[in-house]
Amino acid sequence: MVSLPDELWSRILEIGIGNSTLTYKDLCCVSITSRLLRRLSSEHSLWNRLLSSDFPLSPSYFPSSSSSSSKSLYKLRFEIDKERKIAAHKRAILRKESQISEHSRRLHDIQKLVSQEKIKAIQTSHEFSHLLRVREASVALNVWQPEVVRGRQKQMVEQCGVPAESRIRTLEMELKLCKQQIMGLEKSHRDEKRRLDAAKKELESMKYHPLQEKKRVSGGENERIVKQKKLKNCNSLREKQYKTQ
Amino acid sequence: MAEEVSSQMNSLSISETNPSSSATISLVSGDDIVFKVEPTIAKEMETVQSFIDETDGKITTIPLPNISSHDLPYVIEYCEKSIAGKITKEFEAEFVKKLNNEEVKELFLAANYLNIKKLLDFLSQVIADRIANKSVEYVRRYFGIENDFTPEEEAKLREELAWTFTGVDPDDEDEN
Numbered sequence: 001m002v003s004l005p006d007e008l009w010s011r012i013l014e015i016g017i018g019n020s021t022l023t024y025k026d027l028c029c030v031s032i033t034s035r036l037l038r039r040l041s042s043e044h045s046l047w048n049r050l051l052s053s054d055f056p057l058s059p060s061y062f063p064s065s066s067s068s069s070s071k072s073l074y075k076l077r078f079e080i081d082k083e084r085k086i087a088a089h090k091r092a093i094l095r096k097e098s099q100i101s102e103h104s105r106r107l108h109d110i111q112k113l114v115s116q117e118k119i120k121a122i123q124t125s126h127e128f129s130h131l132l133r134v135r136e137a138s139v140a141l142n143v144w145q146p147e148v149v150r151g152r153q154k155q156m157v158e159q160c161g162v163p164a165e166s167r168i169r170t171l172e173m174e175l176k177l178c179k180q181q182i183m184g185l186e187k188s189h190r191d192e193k194r195r196l197d198a199a200k201k202e203l204e205s206m207k208y209h210p211l212q213e214k215k216r217v218s219g220g221e222n223e224r225i226v227k228q229k230k231l232k233n234c235n236s237l238r239e240k241q242y243k244t245q
Numbered sequence: 246m247a248e249e250v251s252s253q254m255n256s257l258s259i260s261e262t263n264p265s266s267s268a269t270i271s272l273v274s275g276d277d278i279v280f281k282v283e284p285t286i287a288k289e290m291e292t293v294q295s296f297i298d299e300t301d302g303k304i305t306t307i308p309l310p311n312i313s314s315h316d317l318p319y320v321i322e323y324c325e326k327s328i329a330g331k332i333t334k335e336f337e338a339e340f341v342k343k344l345n346n347e348e349v350k351e352l353f354l355a356a357n358y359l360n361i362k363k364l365l366d367f368l369s370q371v372i373a374d375r376i377a378n379k380s381v382e383y384v385r386r387y388f389g390i391e392n393d394f395t396p397e398e399e400a401k402l403r404e405e406l407a408w409t410f411t412g413v414d415p416d417d418e419d420e421n
Contacts, residue, residue, distance in 0.1 A: 003389065004350065008357055008369075015366060016373030025378065028406045032381045032399065033390045 009040050017046050024050055024074060044070045051077065089206070096203045103196040110192060114185045121178040128171045134160045135168065270297070271306040272321075278314035279306075282321055289324040291360035312355045316348070320355055323364050332363070341371050346387055349375070 004012075013030070016022030027050070031041040047070030055077045137153040145153070157164075270287040272280045287293045293307050309317070323340065326332050344352065349371055356364040376384050385392060394402065 004353070005357075008353060011365065012369045012372045012376075015369040016377065019370070021370065021373040021377050023377075026376065029379070029381050030376070030384055032394075032402050032406065033385045033388075033392065035393050037390065038402075 006036065006040060009037065010043070013041060013043070013046055017049050020053065024054070024078070042069065042071050047071045047074050050074055054078075055081065093203065093206055096199060096206060100196060100199045100203065103192060103199055107189065107192050107196060110185055110189045114182060114189065117178055117181045117185065121175065121182070124171055124174050124178060128168065128175065131160070131164050131168050131171065135164045138164065269305070272317060273306060273308045274312055274314040274317045275310045276314050278317075280314075280317055280321060282324075285328050286321060286324045289327055289361055289363075290320075291362075293359060309359070311358045313351070316351050316355045319344070319348075319352055320359065320361070320364065323367075324361065327363055332367075337367060346375070350388070 013022065013027070016026070027041045027046060031038045051070060051074050054074075134156055138157045140153055141150070141157065269281045270284055270293070272282060272287075272293065274280065284297075287297060287307075293309075296307055297304065312320070319340075323332075326336055341349070349368060353365070353368040353372065356368055376387060379387070384390065392399070
């Protein structure tokens with residue numbers, strides 16, 4: 001095994017950071033490999049470069065911070081940025097969740113409409129078949145029938161106050177309309193369901209986290225642990241800063 | 246490429262130039278293989294060139310004890326391309342494909358020894374590419390780095406650097 005002299009290591013790190021092949025993660029990773037590399041990878045110039053490339057918008061207060069290392073400054077910025085990103089992520093999840101509940105509310109509404117429409121259709125078809133019988137009866141009145149039957153038919157025709165013929169046509173129309181309504185509603189139901197499923201899937205992928213995946217049994221507790229960890233991180237960071245000052 | 250085994254490398258290196266061979270420079274690898282190259286190529290190798298300059302061009306046989314006959318052809322190939330202005334992304338990709346990790350390192354050292362800036366930068370990039378986004382263990386293995394931390398120290402370091410390894414949630418696509 002050939003070992004590389006210091007200046008070559010520095011060159012690799014410099015070039016890697018310079019054209020963004022290597023990131024803060026790589027530098028930290030390299031810094032754990034050995035004492036020599038820990039020293040080389042903590043160079044101010046490397047971290048300053050990362051600072052300006054990764055957080056170009058943050059105001060640079062280098063003069064005052066020259067006492068604390070660029071690496072810890074980077075870490076501080078990184079944590080702030082991470083907080084911001086986590087907050088944004090939480091907001092996004094909330095948005096998605098409200099979107100999902102909106103979808104399910106609409107689905108529910110549609111289902112209600114569908115059942116209403118079905119009831120109406122059933123009623124209409126009942127009336128329709130009744131009227132058909134009335135019409136038959138009124139036709140039958142014109143021919144000779146036994147008196148018993150004739151009396152019943154006459155009663156039926158008289159009970160029906162409306163002119164059967166025109167009523168039948170309106171009912172036919174109404175039934176057709178009902179069917180169309182139901183078909184339309186069912187279609188929008190399917191669409192809405194598809195949107196709901198898509199939103200659910202999105203939410204799932206948003207919630208996915210490679211490190212937390214295994215722990216995601218009890219969501220609430222998990223979040224608390226993360227928070228504690230964050231607090232601890234912040235605290236240790238602060239301590240470190242006190243020490244360096 | 247002419248190769249000849251030189252058993253008396255030392256005597257060769259101090260021997261005076263004879264006029265007929267002044268057109269080429271002989272590079273002698275660590276395992277005593279001679280590579281004859283054009284003077285323009287030697288110019289790319291700063292170490293070699295300064296050696297020639299110091300002796301006013303009288304010496305044209307240069308011993309390179311740190312470089313093996315396995316690596317030297319690669320160096321020469323790269324320099325040839327460099328002079329011809331034919332260093333393209335494709336060439337570099339092909340060039341690298343031929344090299345395993347150990348060879349990359351050896352070439353890197355050779356480039357450093359010969360002080361060939363272009364090759365050095367190029368190989369730095371190659372190495373950076375190969376260690377990017379890799380684990381600590383991988384980097385150690387890759388370079389044969391000896392872990393000189395105690396287990397406690399290493400655990401502490403890892404704890405300290407945990408902030409880098411807890412991934413940031415992928416939320417950016419929703420930020421618009």
